[in-house]
Amino acid sequence: MSHLVTSFDVASLAGVSQSAVSRSFTPGASISSQTREKVMQAANKLGYQPNAHARSLITGRSRIIGLVVSYLDNLFYPAVLEQLSKRLQLDGFHVLLFVNDHVNSDDMVREILQYKVDGIVLGATTLSSRLAKQCSDAQIPVVLFNRIMAKTHASMGSVRSDNRQGGYEIAKHFLNLKRKKIAYIAGRIDSSTNLDREQGFITGLAENGLQIFATATGNYSYEKATKATYALFNKKRDRPDAVFVASDQMALAVMDTLRHHLKLKVPQDVCVAGFDNVPQASWPAYQLTTYAQPISAMVEATVQLLQNQLLGSATLQDRNVLIPGHLIIRQSSDMRAQLQLHSPTITTCYNPTQH
Amino acid sequence: MSHLVTSFDVASLAGVSQSAVSRSFTPGASISSQTREKVMQAANKLGYQPNAHARSLITGRSRIIGLVVSYLDNLFYPAVLEQLSKRLQLDGFHVLLFVNDHVNSDDMVREILQYKVDGIVLGATTLSSRLAKQCSDAQIPVVLFNRIMAKTHASMGSVRSDNRQGGYEIAKHFLNLKRKKIAYIAGRIDSSTNLDREQGFITGLAENGLQIFATATGNYSYEKATKATYALFNKKRDRPDAVFVASDQMALAVMDTLRHHLKLKVPQDVCVAGFDNVPQASWPAYQLTTYAQPISAMVEATVQLLQNQLLGSATLQDRNVLIPGHLIIRQSSDMRAQLQLHSPTITTCYNPTQH
């Protein structure tokens, strides 16, 4: 194993000091272009790249953001991951990934803390409040992505789409379609996203004197949603005529089960609506009505929040960001909706009379 | 901003030396349980966690693995990412994510090098040979995940499933079904996975005196695959009666287009087969015949390869691992196949068949 190339080596070869090398690699540092040129030539010759860890020791910044997720099969989160990582790279930050299996969570937090990350994004996971607090206590900015917590702590913010509004609009949409027996399939019942979506949905129905006709829990998983669908629809009487499913991932399972196992027609027998607007929702096999979460806006807000907190310039009001989404009506609820070619995150063509 | 807690602080509070603190946090270091106890108490009181960057400076190991991907919408890679990250965490490594947009690749490589990662996994990306070589030259173990390179360099290995065999078995499967006009929809035409799958497919057909009837390119994307399907099937005569699609992601697009836009029946009019066995392939809406890539075996091999190269104990023969996959026959090609409930990616046991 050959000696690792250091700034000392480069300095020697270039005939300058280590400081000159350091400055050459620091944008905006005061250094003459000739010196820099000499340094860069030597650096290239030796294949030198500054050591980010050594740098972080001095600067107190690692330029690493810890991202905690617990699963990536939900179709929505891979897109978030990709966009967040790309966006952070633009600012010279990088994502260190932590997959939370909910069993070694304590170890995981310990490891995050060891890497002295400049910030933490908690997405698609339910890290306990205790652990989230631990991170927050360590002076690290924490952003809850698409979830909120009962007790928010110092240096903790949240970004989410307007889940209540989404549930509300879908309720109104079903009512426009004259549906009366309207069911709800929940995600993780204790998650804030689920609660908000359900609350908005209930509110929308209540404004027209309706209540949720039946409920089941799908836990944000395809398999569980399949079972939930059986529970709600595998009978002749008192079958719902519309169902709002708390995520697209589950809604696809619902459509599959209704059509292929229970031989029901969507939307004629049952209207289905989901939440997220994952790419699959617009595929011809599904054409799923859904409330779109604007990923890039959410990512942007996340990055802003992290950077504000790094600079300590976030007021308390700014700490909880709510991004508006929008309803996309497709054929899983309304036959009149145009069959669309696959067009990710484009707004609806067909816009019915809203409530 | 409060002072960052260091081993010095802990040492002071515990009334021991910094070395003692260090040893307390080093498994297997020679330290008495009483001293350790004192240290741990002080550490807990102060919320101390050792600084991984400072440690890496001494040990020369960052315990970070760089993972380079260019997109995560291909359904197969999120699963890889999740499993790889989980597996590495088991050994105390972590994944630093780099999303390659193919425009700032040079900067990206520079950044990878700055983090002094202990290894690099190149998955779902086509980092140029030049850049891959640059990483390899920096003495960093590189594993090509699901791709190979014309010229392999020192400290570079590869892991892939048996793409040729997969193509071969799908050809044989179509021939069993008495199909004669057999088409191929390619992924990225310059990718090694695509070439291998195509080669195996051609070989299988050739053994029965057949050639590929028609070809189009889908570039591993849903949209391009849709267009490719039109190109091959949007006509009355000389329409293929079977099509092998180089990835499931594209195959789902093909099925959607055949059924919903071209009004053709799958499998009666056209048999479809894909590659990967993503979760969606087993969903009732598709029931896609496919060649399963055993993700966990591939991940395990990747980790082994990285660690072997870290220890410098890899012989040249071990450097290129080929993992066998297996054909899964579903209703997109054969009506007689049983309708399956969704069964997520089952993997074969790890069997390091080398060549």
Add this chain to the structure above:
DNA sequence: TTGAAAGCGCTAACAG
């Protein structure tokens, strides 16, 4: 088993 001391590779403060 323990502590003192040296130094990993780098940047920042200070002179010049």
Add this chain to the structure above:
DNA sequence: CTGTTAGCGCTTTCAA
């Protein structure tokens, strides 16, 4: 603009 110096937080000899 440039070099010298100190030290970031840690591990690792080396003595004791």
